[in-house]
Amino acid sequence: MKDFTYVLPKDAAEAARAAAAPNCALKGAGTDLVDRMKEGVTRPDTVVNLLTATDLRSPIREENGRIVMGGAITLAEVAESELIRKVAPGLADAAAEAATPQIRNRGTVAGNLCQRPRCWYFRNDTYACSKKGGETCYSIEGENKYHAIFENVTCNIVHPSNLAPILQVLGGTLHVVTAKGTDVVPSDIAVKDFWVRPEEDISRENILVAGQVIREVSFPIPRGTTGSSYVETREKASFDWALTSCAAALTLEGGKIASASVVLSSVAPTPLQLEAVEKWLVGKAPSDALFREAGTKATDGATPMRDNAYKITLTAVVVRRALSAAAARATGGGK
Amino acid sequence: MNADDPVIPVDPQDPAQRRRRNQQDGARGGKPFKFGQKGDVREVAVNVPPDEPPPWQFGDTHAVVGQRTPRVDAVAKVTGKARYAYDMNLPGMVWAAFVRCPHARAKVTAVDYSEAMKIPGVLVAKDYGSKDIRYALQHFGVVAAETHAACLEAVRAVKATFEVLPHAARMDQALAPDAPRVHSERPNKTGDDFRPEAVAAFEKAAQGCDAVVTGTATTEVQTHMCLEPHGVTARFEAPDRATVWASTQATFGARGEVARVLKVPEANVTVIAHYMGGGFGSKFSLGVAGAAACTLSKELGRPVKLMLERRAEHAQGGNRPSSVQEMSLGVKKDGTLAAYKVSKTGTGGIGGGAGAANPMIYDFGEVAEADFEVATNAGAAAAMRAPRHPQGSFALETIMNLAAEAIGMDPLELRRKNDKHPIRARQYVEGAKRFGWDKRTASGSGKGPIKKGMGVASSLWYALGGRGAQVLCRIRKDGSVEIRNGAQDIGVGTKTILAMVAAEELGIPLSRVTPFLGDTNDPIGPASGGSTTAPTIMPAARTAAFMAGRSLREIVAKTWDCGADDLALGGGKVIHLKDRSKSMTFEKACALMPGDEIAELGKRTGNYAAYEGQTGGVHFAEVEVDTEDGTIAVTRYLALQDAGTILNPLTAESQVNGAIVQGVSYALFEERILDRQLGQQVNADMEMYKIAGPKDMPRAEVILTEVVNGANNVGVAGLGEGPSVPVAAAIAGAVHNALGFPVWSLPMTPDRVLAAIAGKEKGK
């Protein structure tokens, strides 16, 4: 790890100004960033520690029909929030399933959304992979058991964040501040518009640019007849990355699905909104058979590689399970 | 060390031979002692050597030994006070690290160290090791600097050019028709094919069988994943002394190596391993890191620390070889196993050493065996907790389950019928009752997506220890006691049982005894390999304490004007066996000593004729298989395990629990994944190299079978490896029972489980 300038900003505005410096890295808890620095994959000249910015620690609260929280709220705080558990249990589940208790106690919501992919070629600095500016995506010919089964064309990473699909399902918004000279301007980014596909820009996974900081994250409180869920499959029960994951929100009216939002993750470079499946679900009565069929539909168009075809089966499984859980919550079996 | 005290070989290839060598040659004229287990106590004649106490017998009761005793160093460990080799930060210390090649096979054609040398604090950046690269992350240079950070930056700054050559890092690559040769002088696949006579005998016997079942089991390479990587902190002291804090399983072996590397007398070298952060068989030598640190320390005249970084630890720290085991087993309706044919192929990387302990445990009748090794451009294998056994156990227990199904016999019955070991014979019965084996349902009969199953597998080990240890016992005038040996406690609780044995023999509370291990200035001890540490050291410890106690009794006898043999030690007192009115506290007795201390050296003598030459175990597992997402949860586990006299049930259970943890991990998760392109391990970290965590653990129960084995005066046998043998096999048996068919490859990850299910459905 090389020497760097360490900045301790007092708020998001100061952080954004500092972050405009060349080759600068923002640090939440650092559970992802510091790993990459140790591996030599990220070598910043300046590190801005967001944990000293007090407005990033604004508590989880209800405000004008939305749930709002600071970007540096921890995963543990999300998992344990009674408010979130009440209005959007899928988000609480997603936070609770991530990582280990130690990491959840430190890792932040914004950091979770912005964490870099876990691809073992990307994280090994001796592989000059295309994401790092090299010529090859080593996962095409190489070991791709955990890689993407959708949109795996240029770079086969999978999006690693548990919170990403569920915040997208909930219609979440990122409240960002941007340094423009000495000015700092706020702006909002819808979670669904946040992601960048490798074909657009292989070097990054979201639209943030230098000098931008996620100050807060929010989502509208779902209607009373909406149920949300997050379900993943994984190899180990104790801390493990999802093999496939699905977040869903279903609104039921008169025993029928009035609206559906379904997002897959861990299977493509970005979270995948399953619009076709959503449309197909609307107007139908929830049942196990329906959700099973939805699971199968969700795998349409998958392009598995040598070692990851099993993820197709596991995609169908998470979609079915997520929809069942969301439907159960919508009908009052929970929330 | 005397010439007649050979150090025990570390990785026993032929345990039986070693056992014979260590055994007393008959015990003519010996006294009879009672050894054995409940319901089977045998009288065995033993010539008790002159300075040794008579062996503990079946039915003896103890005051300290056998009590559940927390580790004496538990507090130091959990509070971070325990200092491991990695924790040693000496004044003036320098950090060192290797410069490595990312390719599995290459020639290092040019190296430019100039940029590295420009980094502030860098003292050395130079060639070190061969330029002929034969596995990825092999080192060819070394860097030393004032700080760890400068050291790692310097490694990055080294500019090397390689002539990259075709490699065969993976076994499939090495077996491909046009594969490059890993060792130029021989083909990649070598070994012993079937002997035609054995095959003929197998075929003949198979014809007489009612069923012949076949299957091919595969296991992947597992790495040791020691929390503390390989390495040392070395301090050369000019002109000719050295102290080395090593993460090692063999302090004395390391001492010899340090002496050779530094060209100084062994007597001038001290190796210290007070604490050790995991070895599992991979830390018997000083290793490349240790040798480099010693050399650099001499060169720089400063202490040097070199510990492998995590990726290199995976590549250079050793591993358990993979295996492919093709089996055919012939069985008769009555459960007689009559014909067995097994061909084994595996890779131990660049160093070799593959192989599987298959067959073992059961009587398989006519056996034909073939054994092949595949050389690969990958890090060398090393001994790993029960080398060759877990892989063999997984394969042969799986084919046994298939055989049982073929003849409609309960798999436990099939095992009982073909296993005559007296300890396991009892464990099968006790275990089945305890585990509720009668609740096991027919294979694959479960309804619904989550299927339950139960499995059983057996264990054996060969470790009764032998010559190769001396223990020093000192009784001080103030009544305190030291018990000293220079071997290491690799984390299993050796220090604790060392003190317990001394306290028992001297009849004093444990708190009065201070144990010392892990410093080669103390008397010789064994390498911790083959589960021999306790059975090698503890008898010598007991002898030392006995001799020191005898000296104390002699002193008291003078005062009381009687013979030393009229006196005994117990309950913190010296007591007169014939005149009960006479007794004296241990302290008072010690105050009588003429000098300041009594010091006696107890020596490990050869083994007595034991009750049983092999230890036994039977393990049971229960699983739930989710047939939708392919995950396996091990819900319950029961291990019945024998280790001779159980000195400390708490740490003994811990050993078995540790084996269960590692076994669950081996069964379900662990796999070295090598990139077919550069040949590097892609999951060489603690994140993607998956190790079982707390939520993956079953509710585990350990029953230590009481056996006083008698092979030595304490009767303790080794426990490090036996319990590691059958864990994956027992779990695989439970999965087989749940699904109705076996999953033939470890680790049983969701992709493999789903593939097995899909394969079965297609077959229907």
Ligand SMILES: Cc1cc2nc3c(=O)[nH]c(=O)nc-3n(C[C@H](O)[C@H](O)[C@H](O)COP(=O)(O)OP(=O)(O)OC[C@H]3O[C@@H](n4cnc5c(N)ncnc54)[C@H](O)[C@@H]3O)c2cc1C
């Ligand atoms: C062993 C392990 C297991 C894990 N398992 C899971 C899992 O199962 N599921 C899962 O979702 N995650 C998992 N994680 C990831 C973990 O949740 C993230 O590391 C954590 O949430 C990141 O938070 P952080 O605050 O430490 O981020 P940091 O490491 O500080 O930052 C991560 C990235 O986000 C950027 N960033 C941080 N804050 C902001 C901000 N306010 N504005 C703009 N950019 C910002 C940083 O610049 C950096 O690029 C695991 C991590 C580990 C180490």
